[in-house]
Amino acid sequence: xxxxxxxxxxxxxxxxxxxxxxxxxxxxxxxxxxxxxxxxxxxxxxxxxxxxxxxxxxxxxxxxxxxxxxxxxxxxxxxxxxxxxxxxxxxxxxxxxxxxxxxxxxxxxxxxxxxxxxxxxxxxxxxxxxxxxxxxxxxxxxxxxxxxxxxxxxxxxxxxxxxxxxxxxxxxxxxxxxxxxxxxxxxxxxxxxxxxxxxxxxxxxxxxxxxxxxxxxxxxxxxxxxxxxxxxxxxxxxxxxxxxxxxxxxxxxxxxxxxxxxxxxxxxxxxxxxxxxxxxxxxxxxxxxxxxxxxxxxxxxxxxxxxxxxxxxxxxxxxxxxxxxxxxxxxxxxxxxxxxxxxxxxxxxxxxxxxxxxxxx
Numbered sequence: 001x002x003x004x005x006x007x008x009x010x011x012x013x014x015x016x017x018x019x020x021x022x023x024x025x026x027x028x029x030x031x032x033x034x035x036x037x038x039x040x041x042x043x044x045x046x047x048x049x050x051x052x053x054x055x056x057x058x059x060x061x062x063x064x065x066x067x068x069x070x071x072x073x074x075x076x077x078x079x080x081x082x083x084x085x086x087x088x089x090x091x092x093x094x095x096x097x098x099x100x101x102x103x104x105x106x107x108x109x110x111x112x113x114x115x116x117x118x119x120x121x122x123x124x125x126x127x128x129x130x131x132x133x134x135x136x137x138x139x140x141x142x143x144x145x146x147x148x149x150x151x152x153x154x155x156x157x158x159x160x161x162x163x164x165x166x167x168x169x170x171x172x173x174x175x176x177x178x179x180x181x182x183x184x185x186x187x188x189x190x191x192x193x194x195x196x197x198x199x200x201x202x203x204x205x206x207x208x209x210x211x212x213x214x215x216x217x218x219x220x221x222x223x224x225x226x227x228x229x230x231x232x233x234x235x236x237x238x239x240x241x242x243x244x245x246x247x248x249x250x251x252x253x254x255x256x257x258x259x260x261x262x263x264x265x266x267x268x269x270x271x272x273x274x275x276x277x278x279x280x281x282x283x284x285x286x287x288x289x290x291x292x293x294x295x296x297x298x299x300x301x302x303x304x305x306x307x308x309x310x311x312x313x314x315x316x317x318x319x320x321x322x323x324x325x326x327x328x329x330x331x332x333x334x335x336x337x338x339x340x341x342x343x344x345x346x347x348x349x350x351x352x353x354x355x356x357x358x359x360x361x
């Protein structure tokens with residue numbers, strides 16, 4: 001009975017600490033009859049005005065504001081064929097149009113939970129995305145966070161991805177790095193219904209969620225192969241939102257249906273409530289890598305002691321933190337453990353870690 005009580009107690013503590021107390025700081029529920037210009041800008045054209053061909057990716061569409069409509073609380077971006085063509089500043093002609101929405105120059109931020117509820121679309125060549133770029137930043141040295149990207153195909157859009165890009169400026173293929181995930185839906189298509197795509201972004205950590213289920217996360221340790229001149233850019237700058245529907249360089253095929261559309265129910269940005277007793281600041285204690293194999297690194301301030309409990313609540317490590325905040329866990333078996341950090345004032349914080357032993361075959 002004592003073991004069970006301890007388990008419930010520590011499980012409650014770790015989940016209380018793990019759950020953020022979010023405060024909504026920005027949102028658009030698209031309740032009007034036109035796009036709110038106090039919240040969004042339109043990017044126009046093909047990117048040629050910025051020296052980019054097809055917005056840097058060889059995309060085939062010409063962006064224009066009239067491809068975005070608002071009705072019954074839904075923003076719709078419609079992709080269309082343009083038989084007469086639309087000519088950009090370089091004199092190049094595009095035979096497709098769409099829209100790209102950004103909050104650049106209106107709203108930017110760093111850290112929090114960022115979420116949009118989107119109904120995607122099926123069709124070869126379609127490339128819907130929900131992502132972030134740093135205000136005034138260079139690419140890829142100042143980073144890019146892709147919350148949702150999907151590439152339409154000849155069948156169903158049953159795969160969604162996300163990524164975080166970094167590297168050196170000016171761009172070089174040899175010094176451009178990214179970490180990404182790919183998630184498949186069990187049946188049907190992401191175009192069948194609305195789905196919530198989000199990240200939880202704190203210092204040194206980005207987690208991706210689909211319909212509130214965590215599917216991927218990264219820390220600086222995820223980029224161990226990066227040359228020393230590159231660095232983790234996601235703790236710097238202010239970042240703005242982007243939602244767009246592109247057509248990939250490979251283009252549509254004979255089965256691709258036009259016109260077609262992606263729909264956005266809402267976009268929201270939350271940050272942690274600073275009045276909460278479960279308060280996270282820029283100095284929040286971050287433990288990585290997680291899962292871990294042999295060691296943990298604590299990044300943060302003021303923690304003096306570390307204690308590790310197994311899921312039954314039994315104390316298996318209790319020690320004073322060293323100056324390098326590196327903790328050896330190579331002797332622990334695979335499984336979930338609960339960490340208690342205590343600072344010099346006796347204030348305690350709980351974390352959850354996974355130990356995963358790797359076996360060479």
